[in-house]
Amino acid sequence: MTAKFDARDLTEALDTLKQTGAPDAQLGPDSPLPDKEWQKREDLKVKMIAQRVKLKLMRDRTDELKQALARFRTQRDAMSA
Numbered sequence: 001m002t003a004k005f006d007a008r009d010l011t012e013a014l015d016t017l018k019q020t021g022a023p024d025a026q027l028g029p030d031s032p033l034p035d036k037e038w039q040k041r042e043d044l045k046v047k048m049i050a051q052r053v054k055l056k057l058m059r060d061r062t063d064e065l066k067q068a069l070a071r072f073r074t075q076r077d078a079m080s081a
Contacts, residue, residue, distance in 0.1 A: 009047055 033041065 009051060012047070
């Protein structure tokens with residue numbers, strides 16, 4: 001797996017999503033976000049996308065390892081028979 005999974009990044013991103021009183025809830029639909037809040041939101045999006053990619057890599061690697069284990073067991077059983 002090329003990317004390391006950091007659960008802290010995912011936890012931080014999820015905690016940010018769960019915060020109550022988000023600034024965009026206080027703004028009207030036509031009100032622009034302040035630059036700091038916009039940057040914070042964009043950073044959060046990047047972190048969430050990165051975590052999804054890492055999770056997909058982990059799932060793919062798990063599937064590959066399961067297939068390799070099944071092949072190993074099949075070969076081992078064939079040799080012992």
